[in-house]
Structures are given as structure tokens and as C-alpha cells.
Amino acid sequence: MRYLLIVAAVLFAAGARAEVPRDFLSRFEKEAGVAASAERGARFFSTRQGGEWSCASCHTEKPTQAGRHAKTEKAITPLAPAANAERFTDAAKVDKWFRRNCNDTLNRLCSAQEKADVMAWLLSLK
Amino acid sequence: MINLPSAAQLVFVLLIAVPFSAAARDDAWQPREDNAAWRAECSACHIAFPPALLPADDWLDIMSRLDKHYGVDASLETTLRQQIGAFLERNAAANRSLTSRDDVPRITSADWFVRKHQGAIRLWRKGKLKSLADCAACHKGPDIERMTGN
Secondary structure: OHHHHHHHHHHHHHHHHOOHHHHHHHHHHHHOOOOOOOOHHHHHHOOOOOOOOOOHHOOOOOOOEEEOOOOOOEEEEOOOOOOOOOOOOOEEEHHHHHHHHHHHEEEOOOHHHHHHHHHHHHHHOO | OOOOOHHHHHHHHHHHHHHHHHHHHHHHHHOOOHHHHHHHOOOOOOOOHHHHHHHHHHHHHHOHHHHHHEHHHOOHOOOOOOOOHHHHOOEEEHHHHOOOOOOOOHHHHHHHHHHHHHHHHHHOOOOOOOOOOOOOHHHHHHHHHHHOOO
């Protein structure tokens, strides 16, 4: 009985860890305290903000397609969850790349609202 | 009695044995040891460069400033960074002559690399190759496939 409880607890913990893309939309919206806008997300994604790159420089303006790293040429699999089931399923990975890529394109971290907007747009792509 | 090789055998030698003997020489593409964290993290933006192509000092230098990594942020959390750093150090080039000549450590500016890659450097200067560090543009095969991470 005790053994079964442990197994159940482990399974529950494992289940709770795996994220789905919508979890990130809710998380960022909650942090931002405002509703996300897919339209704002689309604009943010494709506009350069002072730096050399926009998000689209590596992920393309249509992220259901594969991209290419603007500096090294390495292929990047599609960012939109509709085209790539592996995307936005691991919080550590999502946080790591928002940190790195926002730094590279904006010279600062992205705000919760910017991340929520990007998520809303990416989730709207078919 | 002398057995002259048949045409088929010659073709075999040229097609199979030559690439294999070359591979045995540049076993840089086959690290003595594998490391999943290194392969996943260091292959995200370029191939995971073979540890045996830079000396330990250069790897540790690279690992100590990942937040400013050749113009991009490649920062990692501490545990992973230390784990990958230790792997690179263990498998680094024993030979100091592989040290690069640039202000930042670069495989592509080491003397041996420049000597072996005159053709590549010409293509790069003409703008036909975006980056000399895009090894996979020219080097193909299963060993390098494993280093592209996808």
C-alpha cells in the first residue's frame, strides 16, 4: 500500500512537471497582469529594436517553418507549437532561451507582457 | 602467386578505405568520451566542436564567459556549466600548438586550421561561406552528424 502511494506520488510529480505550450501563455499573462495580444506579439517578433536582429532573423517571420541561425547558419526547427511538438514543453528550456535571445535582440530581458504576446501569436499559428 | 586487384577491389579501396584511413587520422570527430549535456547544449547554435581541437585553457576561457560568447548570449546555469567545462578539460588537446591566435579562442584561427583550410578561407573571403566555423558545410558523415544535435 505504502509502495503504491509512492508510485502514485512519483507519477503525479512527473505528470506535473511536463508543460504544454498553453501553460506558458497563462504563466506570462498572470505575471504581466494584462491579457496577451497575438497582434502585438507578431509585431514584436518581426521588428528590430535597436539591435542587429529581430526574433525573425533566426526564426523567420513565419515560425511554422524552419529557421536558420543568423550568424552560424545552423538550421533551427520551427518555433510554432503547431509545427513542432517539442516546443514549449520544458520550462527550463523556455526560460533559458527567452533569456538568451531577448538579450541578443533587445540588450535586455523581455517583459512578461512581451513573452505573453509572443506566446499568444505563436499559439495562433496553424 | 601474385593476385592483381580487380577493378572492383580498386574502386572499393578508393571509395571506402581512403575515407576510412583519413577518419582514423582525424579522430577529432570521435571524442574518446561522450557527454550528453555537452552534446545538447553546445550543439544548439553550431555543431558541438570536437574537444580535441582546443587546449584546456581555451575551453575554460570560453566556459568562463558564456554570457558574452562571440557576440551572443550562451549563458548556462552553474551545474551544467561546470559539468561541461570538466568534460572539455578532460578531452582537450594535449598539444599547446593547437592554441588559437585570436583574442578569443578560435579553432578556425589556429595555424593547423589555416594551413588545412586555404580553400575554405578563399570561399569565406568571397562571401560564399558565411562562417568558417560552419564545419558541417564541408565535413559530412555519421561522426559529424552526431555533433549537430538534431
